[in-house]
Amino acid sequence: MIRARTVRLxxxxxxxxxxxxxxxxxxxxxxxxxxxxxxxLGLTTSVLALVALARFHGSQWFAWQRANPSAxxxxxxxxxxxxxxxxxxxxxxxxxxxxxxxxxxxVVGP
Numbered sequence: 001m002i003r004a005r006t007v008r009l010x011x012x013x014x015x016x017x018x019x020x021x022x023x024x025x026x027x028x029x030x031x032x033x034x035x036x037x038x039x040x041l042g043l044t045t046s047v048l049a050l051v052a053l054a055r056f057h058g059s060q061w062f063a064w065q066r067a068n069p070s071a072x073x074x075x076x077x078x079x080x081x082x083x084x085x086x087x088x089x090x091x092x093x094x095x096x097x098x099x100x101x102x103x104x105x106x107v108v109g110p
Contacts, residue, residue, distance in 0.1 A: 012053060020046040 023043040030036055056062055 009057070016046060016050050016053060020050060 020043070023039060023046050026039045027036070027043060030039065
């Protein structure tokens with residue numbers, strides 16, 4: 001059961017606003033016009049997610065859930081978190097490793 005909890009809502013707002021700004025910076029800092037479509041699509045999805053969260057936050061269902069919290073009616077998420085951690089660890093182990101970057105930094109002026 002989905003419930004309107006303050007901490008989860010604040011985390012969702014923070015993540016979505018940060019993703020919006022990251023996509024906006026990506027559009028402003030474009031070097032290759034071939035990637036413009038990808039950045040515009042990312043910005044569009046961020047805006048749509050922010051609008052959806054704002055509509056959810058202002059809905060009657062959200063207000064009702066805030067006014068009538070049900071104690072213990074939710075499902076336990078321990079197994080779901082275990083699967084998420086397992087997928088994250090396995091993804092980190094299986095992902096191909098790159099060779100890194102070779103670069104030179106000059107700290108002495110001309």
